[in-house]
Amino acid sequence: MKPDAISRLGEHIVSVDQIPPSEDWRLRAVAAYGLSSDVMQGDLEPLNLLARALFGVPTSMVSVVSHHHTFFASRVGISVCEVDRHISFCHSTIARDEPLVILDASQDSNFYDNPLVTGPAHVRFYAGAPLIGPSGAAIGSFCLLDTRPRKAFTPEDVANLKLLATLALDKMELRRLARAQQASDNRFRQMSDTSPAGIICADHEGIICFWNQGAEAMLGFSAAEAEGQSIDFIVPHRLRGSHGGGLKHVAAGGKPKLVGQSVELWALCKDGSELPIELALSMWQDEGGASFGAIIRDLSGRRANEERLDRLAHRDHLTALPNRLVLRQRLDEVTRAQVDATLLVLDLDGFKQVNDTLGHSAGDRLLQDVAGRLLSATGPLDTVARLGGDEFAVILSEHDVDQGAGTVAERLIQLLSAPFTVDGLAFNLSASVGVAHYPSHGKQTDDLLSAADLALYAAKAGGRQRHCIYSPRFREAALQQHALESELRHAYENGEFRLFYQPQIDGDGRLMGAEALLRWDHPERGLQSPAAFLSFLEKSPLAIQVGQWVLQTACAQAAIWRQDAPGFRIGVNLFGLQLHNGNLAAKVRAVLEQTGLPAANLELEVTENIILQQNDVALRMLRTLYADGVSIAFDDFGTGFASLSLLKRYPLSRLKIDQSFVRNLGQSREDAAIVRSIVHMAKAFGLGVIAEGVETVEQQERLLAKGCDELQGYLHGHPMPALSFASQFGLADRLVCEIAA
Known part of the structure; x- marks a missing residue:
């Protein structure tokens, strides 16, 4: 940011040279607190630590905006104690009545070029609540910083930030009133009359000589009832041997242990109840004797707020x-x-x-x-x-x-x-x-x-x-998976994925279509089978991108082959994450429109275990695609935990008999019974049936005898590149580009 740069707040611009007319008044209000860097670190640090825990940020500060600089009266998680006023976010915060929240400063048109964002501080997230004193002047802010952006800062977060700002301002007000006590008597009385705090003065004999309206509202005693009483008048009977004696000892000229400190104790109310208060004690010499004043604040509300914030920071709100x-x-x-x-x-x-x-x-x-x-x-x-x-x-x-x-x-x-x-x-x-x-x-x-x-x-x-x-092997496996995920990302970006095609044949030996199968052409290890990478890919977010590429490539190739085989159908396997994504139906429609492949020539394959993990959104998507004319096949049927109710609930076109049941079809009565049951079940539901893993003529004959419609396996062709597939079945040898990204 240039030296004469501007800080923008919403659509309003506050220039360095355009300080508002009320700025002198605001600076006088700031001066009344007598603040400087870290001067209230001890008093305010607990609130900063609480904020850091509550909001999960590394940095929390109480800032004060002076004429040229913004300095920090208290800070946690930051080494510097002040910054130039006009680059500080707090400079913008004090122009507001409500907190300023910047989720990602690098993307915010008002702050993206701020030196605190572009420089070593690398601030990305900021939230600050203005500290507005009794006069209405903004002193500074209670603010949070993070080098990481946020997606949201909820209304509840805003409310908690404002509450922390209120608690900080309470402590700052004690300091202001203590300083005012040292001013002239007239000025002190004027300020005390407008202060929400209780202010009590006593002479050298410990007799109360001043009792303001704040003390009356807090403790219930009027000035007429309190003035002339001994100072131990406000101390509960059970404590007068300690606190009361100590106050009278100070009034009599004893060693002022409490002077200049803020202490928490109990005060007696007119109705006999006891109130937790914070007391700040000052002492001065008046006509040869020691007089002193006490500023008292009601802690009951503040303690409740602090306890609530502490619970929010350390307790799960639900349990x-x-x-x-x-x-x-x-x-x-x-x-x-x-x-x-x-x-x-x-x-x-x-x-x-x-x-x-x-x-x-x-x-x-x-x-x-x-x-x-x-x-x-x-x-x-x-x-x-x-x-x-x-x-x-x-x-x-x-x-x-x-x-x-x-x-x-x-x-x-x-x-x-x-x-x-x-x-x-x-x-x-x-x-x-x-x-x-x-x-x-x-x-x-x-x-x-x-x-x-x-x-x-x-x-x-x-x-x-x-x-x-x-076990250490768990970490080794995790590291291997991480390395493989990085390799898969590289493979996608560098076009190392390939599609192979395995033919699907009917009972008369006619080509009906093909299943598109993913392979990885690794530059060093060569062609990788699905077993080497597919289980990792399925769990990776990359599955959505790779799945879309497979769909696009397979449909484009099928559209070319339809020129020679109009009924050619292409089968494409879906990843579970594609169903989770919520926009699968729109993406399939876009691919079909772009490639010119009719919906009837596309079959989407889903395993029953993927189906079991999906929700109603996935079901609606599949129903939409089915209504569009896209076929839906249940892959590896019989190997998972799907119930018959799924056949009724999901929009299916056919079942694929898993090769594990086909392999021993001639030797296992159980496998033969399972295949027979699947075929009968499919026919009862009006579904087609195709068997995978067909490697022998005997298997083919048994499957066809049981009513199987189509066959897929090594008997009719291994998975092969598009060029080999086109050559074997007399299709157009024009290939689509297989570069994934």
């Missing part, structure tokens, strides 16, 4: 369990103390069904029930926390990893397997648990959490409803 921050703090304590402990990370299996069936409010009640069960099954020294979503964690402080921890994990799994009742309906859930032990599985908090997460992943991959104890 009241400790949150992820507290879990990390407890693990930090374990690592510092170097005591044996075990971490269990739990993830619920089947929770999504509750949300999908009854809605999120019912899901919330179920999570509360889960929290209750976990607490009931753990000891008083253990920590049970909610990490977010349907994920929980338990720190066991007195269990051995090989014995007690495994026993506890199985007990928790069994406990969570018992039916839950929500809105009168019973739901069966299960849980998977990852176990990691300190110090053998990790000597730092992050290492321990990572080990437990890897063990949880292994438990879920191993069939769910089980626990796994961390």
Whole structure:
């Protein structure tokens, strides 16, 4: 930003040389506080630490905007103590009545070229609430900074930020009033009459000589009732031997231990109740004797607000369990103390069904029930926390990893397997648990959490409803997967993916179509089969992009081959993430329109296990495509856990008999019975049937005899490149470009 640059606020521009006329008045208000860099660090640091925990930011500050600079009366997470006023975000904040929130400063037209954004500070996120004093003047702001952008800052976040600003301003007001106490008597009385704080003055004998309206509103005693009373008049009877005597001791000229400090104590109200107050004491010499004044603030509301903010920062709002921050703090304590402990990370299996069936409010009640069960099954020294979503964690402080921890994990799994009742309906859930032990599985908090997460992943991959104890091989596998994911990204960007085509033949030997099969032409390892990479690709976000490329390429090639075989049908396998994405139907329509392939010549293949993981959005998409004329095939039928109800619910065109049933068709009565049942079932539902893995004439004859419509397998052709496929079946040898990106 140039030296004479401008800071923009919305559509309004505040120039360096265009200070508003009220600026002198604002600066006088700022001066009344007597603030400088870090001068209130001790008083305000707890609020900054609370803000950092509550909002998950590295930096929190209380800023004061002076004439040329913005300095920080208190700061956490930042080394500098001041910046030039006109590049500070707080310069814009004080021009507002409400907080200023910038989710990503680098993308904000008002701040993208700010030196704090482009320079070493690299600020991306800012949220600041103006600190507006009793006079209406903006002193500065309570602000948050982060080098990472945010997607949202909710209305609740804004409300909590404003509350923190109010608490900070309370403490700053104590300082202002204490300074005012040292001014002339007339000025002091004028300021005290407008102050919401209680102000009390006593003479050298400890007799109250001044009692303002703020003290009357707070404690209930009028000035007429209070003035002339001993200073211990405001101290509860049970405490007069300590606080009251101490105040009278100061008034009599004793050592002023409390002068210049803010202390918290109890005050007596007119109705006999006791009120928590904060008292700031000042002392001066008046006519040869010591006189003093006290500024008192009601702490009851502030304490309630501080407790609420503390709960928000450290407790999960739904279950009241400790949150992820507290879990990390407890693990930090374990690592510092170097005591044996075990971490269990739990993830619920089947929770999504509750949300999908009854809605999120019912899901919330179920999570509360889960929290209750976990607490009931753990000891008083253990920590049970909610990490977010349907994920929980338990720190066991007195269990051995090989014995007690495994026993506890199985007990928790069994406990969570018992039916839950929500809105009168019973739901069966299960849980998977990852176990990691300190110090053998990790000597730092992050290492321990990572080990437990890897063990949880292994438990879920191993069939769910089980626990796994961390093993180094889990991390090795994760590193290998990460490396493979990077290679796959590189493969997509550099056009290393290829499509092979396997023919599909009817009973008379006629070509009906082909299934498009993905291969990876690795520049060093050569052609990779699907077993080498497909399971990793399916779980990667890259699956959506690769799946779209497969669809586009296969449809374009099929459109060319239709010129010689008008009925040619192309089968394209879908990834589960494509169904999750929500816009599959629109993408398929766009590809068909672009390539000119009729909808009837496209068959989308989905496995039954993918179907089981989808929701109603995926079902609606498939129904839309089916209505458009696109065929839907159930791939690998009979190998998963699909129920007959899926055949009725989903819009299917045909079933694909898995090759595992075809392989031993001539030797296994069971496989023969399964194939016969699948064919009969398909016919009953009006579906076509195609068998995969057909390698012998005997298999072909048996399948056709059982009523199978079409065949696919090595007997009629291996998966082959498009050019080889076109040559074998007398189709046009014009090929589409296979560059993926």
